[in-house]
Amino acid sequence: MTRELHLNLFINGRGHHEAAWRHEHATGKALTDLSYYRELALAAEAAKLDSIFFADHVALGEDQEHTARGELEPLTLLGALAALTERIGLIATASTTYSEPYNLARQFASLDHLSGGRIGWNIVTSWAPAAAANFGQERQAGIDQRYERANEFVEVVSKLWDSWAKDAIVDDRASGTYAHSDRIGRAEHRGKHFGVAGALNIPRSPQGRPVFVQAGASTDGRAFAARYAEAIFTAHLQKESAIAFYADIKTQGRTVGRRPDQIVILPGISAAIGSTEAEAQRVWDELNELSHPSVGLARLSNRFGGHDFSHLKLDQVLSVDDFPDPSQVQASRSRSQSITALVARERPTLRGLLHSLAGARGHFTATGTPEQIADVIEDWFVSGAADGFNVMPPILPSQFELFTGEVVPLLRKRGLFRSEYRDGTLRERLGLDSVPSRFDPASPLQRTA
Amino acid sequence: MTRELHLNLFINGRGHHEAAWRHEHATGKALTDLSYYRELALAAEAAKLDSIFFADHVALGEDQEHTARGELEPLTLLGALAALTERIGLIATASTTYSEPYNLARQFASLDHLSGGRIGWNIVTSWAPAAAANFGQERQAGIDQRYERANEFVEVVSKLWDSWAKDAIVDDRASGTYAHSDRIGRAEHRGKHFGVAGALNIPRSPQGRPVFVQAGASTDGRAFAARYAEAIFTAHLQKESAIAFYADIKTQGRTVGRRPDQIVILPGISAAIGSTEAEAQRVWDELNELSHPSVGLARLSNRFGGHDFSHLKLDQVLSVDDFPDPSQVQASRSRSQSITALVARERPTLRGLLHSLAGARGHFTATGTPEQIADVIEDWFVSGAADGFNVMPPILPSQFELFTGEVVPLLRKRGLFRSEYRDGTLRERLGLDSVPSRFDPASPLQRTA
Ligand SMILES: Cc1cc2nc3c(=O)[nH]c(=O)nc-3n(C[C@H](O)[C@H](O)[C@H](O)COP(=O)(O)O)c2cc1C
Ligand SMILES: Cc1cc2nc3c(=O)[nH]c(=O)nc-3n(C[C@H](O)[C@H](O)[C@H](O)COP(=O)(O)O)c2cc1C
Numbered sequence: 047m048t049r050e051l052h053l054n055l056f057i058n059g060r061g062h063h064e065a066a067w068r069h070e071h072a073t074g075k076a077l078t079d080l081s082y083y084r085e086l087a088l089a090a091e092a093a094k095l096d097s098i099f100f101a102d103h104v105a106l107g108e109d110q111e112h113t114a115r116g117e118l119e120p121l122t123l124l125g126a127l128a129a130l131t132e133r134i135g136l137i138a139t140a141s142t143t144y145s146e147p148y149n150l151a152r153q154f155a156s157l158d159h160l161s162g163g164r165i166g167w168n169i170v171t172s173w174a175p176a177a178a179a180n181f182g183q184e185r186q187a188g189i190d191q192r193y194e195r196a197n198e199f200v201e202v203v204s205k206l207w208d209s210w211a212k213d214a215i216v217d218d219r220a221s222g223t224y225a226h227s228d229r230i231g232r233a234e235h236r237g238k239h240f241g242v243a244g245a246l247n248i249p250r251s252p253q254g255r256p257v258f259v260q261a262g263a264s265t266d267g268r269a270f271a272a273r274y275a276e277a278i279f280t281a282h283l284q285k286e287s288a289i290a291f292y293a294d295i296k297t298q299g300r301t302v303g304r305r306p307d308q309i310v311i312l313p314g315i316s317a318a319i320g321s322t323e324a325e326a327q328r329v330w331d332e333l334n335e336l337s338h339p340s341v342g343l344a345r346l347s348n349r350f351g352g353h354d355f356s357h358l359k360l361d362q363v364l365s366v367d368d369f370p371d372p373s374q375v376q377a378s379r380s381r382s383q384s385i386t387a388l389v390a391r392e393r394p395t396l397r398g399l400l401h402s403l404a405g406a407r408g409h410f411t412a413t414g415t416p417e418q419i420a421d422v423i424e425d426w427f428v429s430g431a432a433d434g435f436n437v438m439p440p441i442l443p444s445q446f447e448l449f450t451g452e453v454v455p456l457l458r459k460r461g462l463f464r465s466e467y468r469d470g471t472l473r474e475r476l477g478l479d480s481v482p483s484r485f486d487p488a489s490p491l492q493r494t495a
Numbered sequence: 496m497t498r499e500l501h502l503n504l505f506i507n508g509r510g511h512h513e514a515a516w517r518h519e520h521a522t523g524k525a526l527t528d529l530s531y532y533r534e535l536a537l538a539a540e541a542a543k544l545d546s547i548f549f550a551d552h553v554a555l556g557e558d559q560e561h562t563a564r565g566e567l568e569p570l571t572l573l574g575a576l577a578a579l580t581e582r583i584g585l586i587a588t589a590s591t592t593y594s595e596p597y598n599l600a601r602q603f604a605s606l607d608h609l610s611g612g613r614i615g616w617n618i619v620t621s622w623a624p625a626a627a628a629n630f631g632q633e634r635q636a637g638i639d640q641r642y643e644r645a646n647e648f649v650e651v652v653s654k655l656w657d658s659w660a661k662d663a664i665v666d667d668r669a670s671g672t673y674a675h676s677d678r679i680g681r682a683e684h685r686g687k688h689f690g691v692a693g694a695l696n697i698p699r700s701p702q703g704r705p706v707f708v709q710a711g712a713s714t715d716g717r718a719f720a721a722r723y724a725e726a727i728f729t730a731h732l733q734k735e736s737a738i739a740f741y742a743d744i745k746t747q748g749r750t751v752g753r754r755p756d757q758i759v760i761l762p763g764i765s766a767a768i769g770s771t772e773a774e775a776q777r778v779w780d781e782l783n784e785l786s787h788p789s790v791g792l793a794r795l796s797n798r799f800g801g802h803d804f805s806h807l808k809l810d811q812v813l814s815v816d817d818f819p820d821p822s823q824v825q826a827s828r829s830r831s832q833s834i835t836a837l838v839a840r841e842r843p844t845l846r847g848l849l850h851s852l853a854g855a856r857g858h859f860t861a862t863g864t865p866e867q868i869a870d871v872i873e874d875w876f877v878s879g880a881a882d883g884f885n886v887m888p889p890i891l892p893s894q895f896e897l898f899t900g901e902v903v904p905l906l907r908k909r910g911l912f913r914s915e916y917r918d919g920t921l922r923e924r925l926g927l928d929s930v931p932s933r934f935d936p937a938s939p940l941q942r943t944a
Contacts, residue, residue: 078608104597110676110679114673122571126578126609128574129575222561242628248568
């Protein structure tokens with residue numbers, strides 16, 4: 047079987063650059079307007095992308111004055127988009143730290159039914175420190191505690207999603223038998239963080255459960271991903287680090303008994319596309335010109351768990367001594383590590399650092415012609431850095447239109463990307479195995495209901 | 496101003512009768528099939544109903560063998576229906592006992608944006624005892640504790656929904672000002688049950704917040720309703736009790752300073768409609784014929800918090816001594832009270848009792864011609880029993896088609912019901928005042944952000 051390239055559109059504000067909302071080629075619509083998301087979803091579906099994706103945070107982001115904040119909640123939004131699209135996968139973030147397994151399991155099962163098997167769950171532990179105070183917690187739990195809870199959370203919801211056999215409902219009007227109650231089983235989970243009796247009150251969904259997506263890259267995050275993730279979003283400023291990450295995850299996956307093709311790795315790419323390199327570069331320059339230093343500085347501080355960087359000058363050359371030890375950071379540890387690595391490597395000014403993060407918050411950024419962007423994608427794909435990409439257009443919808451209009455056809459011509467959807471669920475499109483059922487006699491999960 | 500009759504369609508399984516799923520005139524679609532709900536929603540919208548409504552329980556109901564269980568989760572379903580409809584109100588149940596205020600506030604705010612201001616929240620404390628075990632609780636909290644939490648819950652989410660001023664977002668690309676951060680305020684809630692810093696990360700929604708709907712009728716439930724509810728669903732087996740309830744709520748509302756027209760009271764009506772009375776009666780008889788005693792008995796037990804009725808014989812005449820004291824019931828107290836009142840009044844056999852509850856679980860049931868059903872509606876409306884109705888067709892969609900096709904035109908002819916939607920939100924359609932904002936200088940909520 048030839049490897050298939052996978053493409054996901056990450057929909058974020060008016061584009062991924064933090065100043066995108068000000069750019070003349072960004073949408074004029076409000077971030078609460080469904081028609082904006084409908085158009086992006088339909089454009090992605092017309093281009094035959096695997097999926098679209100929404101991030102999520104359970105606190106208002108920093109500096110609302112100078113950047114566009116206040117988007118819709120992803121699960122309700124995916125409900126709407128499930129009704130408005132037919133084929134494309136729909137991935138939403140939801141937090142294991144700030145939600146209840148029974149509620150989350152129901153909403154994703156429901157979405158999987160609504161969409162006919164097109165749902166993915168980006169499992170996060172919520173890095174932003176401000177979230178804790180919205181849930182009665184004095185301070186954010188540490189990374190290891192958050193991942194401990196995440197592990198048990200995934201275990202519980204997996205049991206809930208497995209509580210109905212595929213054939214539980216018989217719906218026999220004549221005999222009066224609606225379901226076989228011995229084909230519905232309880233979760234009976236009793237653990238450190240959760241006690242959930244089950245069963246779920248929603249029948250088994252088309253995919254069995256949502257596709258498990260993950261985006262954490264710290265040591266704990268990678269171990270979690272190797273165990274559970276079926277698709278991984280990941281941020282790399284350089285191809286080298288993407289290759290190392292790719293190899294590490296596939297190896298860790300093998301160690302816990304998983305086949306490498308069952309973990310689809312999707313680094314982010316934020317490409318400014320122009321008909322010439324100069325035109326593409328102009329787009330970045332315009333965006334950086336429009337960006338406000340306070341936005342990047344506030345985000346930098348947040349990543350490091352609230353560290354104060356306000357004494358640094360914009361034109362000051364940075365060294366790693368200006369940063370706290372990233373291995374101790376409890377907020378966004380992996381991103382803190384890649385930022386300090388960049389500082390050590392390149393010794394940028396503060397302004398320079400903020401510009402390199404403004405584009406896509408630590409993801410790979412590229413500028414070039416459609417041909418050049420297709421080259422990058424092909425290069426990463428064939429050299430063991432990626433199974434596909436998390437497409438993060440700096441400006442929406444204009445830069446996504448260039449991507450689908452100019453780059454995707456090149457990928458097709460090179461035999462890398464599909465021209466039509468095959469039938470099937472998101473899980474099938476990603477080449478993932480079907481989800482075993484405890485009611486299947488051949489399954490290792492089999493136990494009495 | 497003439498009073499306007501309000502009509503809500505309560506969508507439940509394949510109809511409200513517990514045996515509806517077996518009836519030949521019930522839908523052939525699965526309860527997880529979006530197209531089924533889309534068709535009902537569009538039919539209700541074509542008939543210009545005020546709203547549709549979904550109940551919700553966070554545990555699997557009893558006796559899956561003999562009754563249709565396993566519906567979709569309402570908030571994700573409303574996301575889909577928001578995208579598929581244009582004018583009709585959309586009301587979903589969500590529990591204050593088993594959810595987190597920040598999560599619930601976000602999802603309803605998001606739905607209100609997605610629907611352009613058509614969302615209502617049926618605020619429940621979740622009566623079903625089984626739910627507790629899905630949320631790590633040994634046993635269900637008592638009614639008073641549940642309502643205590645509900646009160647604080649509504650207080651918190653109201654603060655969250657009020658955290659953005661209407662004009663917080665300026666979206667000024669030229670100056671780089673996206674929002675006025677002094678028009679976004681924190682919730683700063685610290686109470687017995689919740690600590691929520693706020694602000695919400697979603698801008699103020701079209702209605703300010705969802706319309707508050709409520710459906711509890713115990714002493715605690717009524718006090719709560721009088722304070723917060725803007726629309727009330729209520730179950731009465733007789734017109735007399737509906738009149739008493741109506742008067743009680745409007746009086747209690749006045750006592751806490753509310754205008755009577757700001758609480759719209761909607762008793763349930765489950766009408767079997769036929770072209771003759773005999774034909775209508777046949778529908779009920781067929782349904783009762785199809786119902787399975789174990790379903791009703793399990794629900795009866797559940798209502799009374801798990802009381803064991805299994806020693807009773809179907810043909811035994813009941814007395815109140817066969818029931819526990821309803822004023823001590825912690826599950827569904829108001830329904831337990833109306834059931835024992837019925838037993839005292841009518842001394843039915845167990846079979847007879849189960850039949851009278853099978854139709855609509857304790858709501859008013861009627862059989863008759865369209866003319867007769869319209870008469871009941873008009874009578875209740877003019878005699879102080881109702882501001883409108885929660886329409887609960889025994890069989891879906893067939894009995895709802897008769898309702899919209901035959902009864903609604905009669906209500907129009909009598910000048911009771913609208914022929915066209917006026918523009919506006921659900922809140923406006925129900926004649927409810929707009930929601931004050933703390934940022935409005937004239938508001939009593941005004942305080943510094
Ligand atoms: C593409 C991508 C999307 C992400 N989306 C979210 C998100 O929506 N919410 C969130 O809390 N974290 C999100 N993250 C962050 C990670 O999931 C992770 O929580 C964070 O990096 C801290 O964990 P770590 O140190 O293990 O990486 C995202 C990361 C990436 C690469
Ligand atoms: C039309 C109607 C719909 C209801 N829907 C729900 C529901 O979806 N979930 C729920 O837990 N209770 C529901 N209830 C029950 C009440 O909200 C309430 O929780 C229950 O009756 C127990 O409280 P009480 O004793 O104060 O009435 C509903 C009641 C009525 C009349």
